Amino acid sequence: MKTVFFCGHKSAYGLAHLVPLLQSNFNIIGVVLATDKRWNVFREKLSGKSHCSYNSYWQRIKMIVKKLIPQSVLSKLKKGCGKSIDTEIILKEYKIPFWYVDNVNSEEFIQKIEKIQPDLIISAAYPQIFSKKLISIPTQGAVNCHPSLLPKFRGAHPHFWAIAKGETESGLTAHFMTEHIDDGDIIAQISFPIGGYTYRNLYKKIIEETPNLIKQLQEFFIESKQKIKKQDDSKATYFRNDRxxxxxxxxxxxxxxxxxxxxxxxxxxxxxxxxxxxxxxxxxxxxxxxxxxxxxxxxxxxxxxxxxxxxxxxxxxxxxxxxxxxxxxxxxxxxxxxxxxxxxxxxxx
The missing domain is CATH 3.10.25.10 (Formyl transferase, C-terminal domain)
Known part of the structure; x- marks a missing residue:
């Protein structure tokens, strides 16, 4: 199944999907990365300023990537780049085409995706809302991976709000994308207890469970083992980014x-x-x-x-x-x- 992955590579959660997808049975024909300009626009819309320093961000990314990449691949990366491990190096190692895009809803980019003719789009923590025109291109639909138990905690930074609101259970959800935020039918979902968890505990657990969510996606699209589940809008909660x-x-x-x-x-x-x-x-x-x-x-x-x-x-x-x-x-x-x-x-x- 020809798949284009929209990777929110400046989010540890977004990047955690990359290697599991590359190692799955999905045929990843390209990866879309947002430009720095797009990330800045995204952060300004969320909070008016970035809460994550550049150095602390890369320390978290390196730690997570090291855990996800097989040792054989990791050793090659280290030989080729010293201490630097980044998204481009991973994609080059797997020989996957990638593009930095400022606006995925631009006519130019949409024409590019139409020409590629993907069966599926998968997105994780990508810093832009997709247009109806973009998500209608793939024949099998467009999927978003969201770090909460939808329909609870739709919107931004759900793992923060799950802790702040005293939830005892959280998880991850993969759902079909629609014109509205996080409200599409559920394809895959993983739940786990979080009583007593700190934010760090929960974020770590989310990263650890991400490969299992990718496995469930594979079971749905390639092995036809999973069923679609409608979201119960009466149980939905929505949060904007914390400030x-x-x-x-x-x-x-x-x-x-x-x-x-x-x-x-x-x-x-x-x-x-x-x-x-x-x-x-x-x-x-x-x-x-x-x-x-x-x-x-x-x-x-x-x-x-x-x-x-x-x-x-x-x-x-x-x-x-x-x-x-x-x-x-x-x-x-x-x-x-x-x-x-x-x-x-x-x-x-």
Whole structure:
């Protein structure tokens, strides 16, 4: 089956599909990569700025690619390029044509795809919404791979929102593409529990399960073993990309569970003495040893400093902070308390 893969290669999730597809029974006749200009437009539309530094992005990509590429291929890549491992080198090793495209909906590019006459289009984390004209070209349809259990968490950054909203289950979905975002019929789906997962845990699990999703796609299109499943729109949720305000802890508004789940994303922050504090590890407790005699304490107040945590009053309970980032340095809550000589009764804003 002649297949063109639209690879979101500047997303670790998008890139994780590349080698499994190249090693599958799909006949990959070309790979489409977005230009830097297109990625910049995409990021600006999502959040107005990029949350991912160039260096940290490539560190994640290298780590994931090393896990996915067979050792025999990896050794060849290392000999040919020193420490550099990138998308182009993988595609050249597999002898797959690739094109950098600024606008996949342009008439020029659509004519190119029409000339190739693919049976199938597969997309993962590609930074552009496809037009109806483009997705109607392949005879077997166009498929998008999305890192959530659709119909839940349609839209942007679903793995962040799954953690932030306290979901106990997540997964991956491959679905036919339509004119609307993430609402097409489901072809393949993988689910797994995520109770207690951090954002990093979930992202790692998504990457690990991606090859299994490709196997299910192969079973549907090549082996005819899978069946189509309609999405239940009554259960659908949709989220736009998270921005800085979505990571902010509002002690007077968020309850203990909401703060705990937000902290599991690794990006939850508030302020203490005018300094930005990111809470990276914490746990909940119903009360604290100091909250006796029906005392009324405002949310955000430090009520205790114990051996393992700084305890903050929250709605419906307490948040026991075990690790923070302050001044770009990660430290235990006790080291944080010692450094700033924190006292009970002070407030986190």
């Amino acid at each position: 800085e305000i979505h990571h902010r802890i509002f002690w007077s508004l968020h309850d203990d569970k909401e703060i705990y789940n937000l902290a599991r994303t690794g990006t939850a922050f508030c302020f203490f003495r005018m300094k930005k504090i990111t809470i990276t590890k914490c746990y909940m407790s119903e009360t604290n040893r100091n909250l006796t005699n029906n005392i009324k304490v405002e949310e955000g107040i430090i009520v205790d400093i114990s051996k393992d945590s700084v305890v903050i009053k929250a709605k419906n309970g307490c948040i026991n902070i075990r690790e923070v980032i302050c001044d770009r340095k990660k430290m235990s809550s006790l080291n944080f308390a010692k450094k700033f000589k924190i006292e009970i009764g002070e407030k986190f804003d």
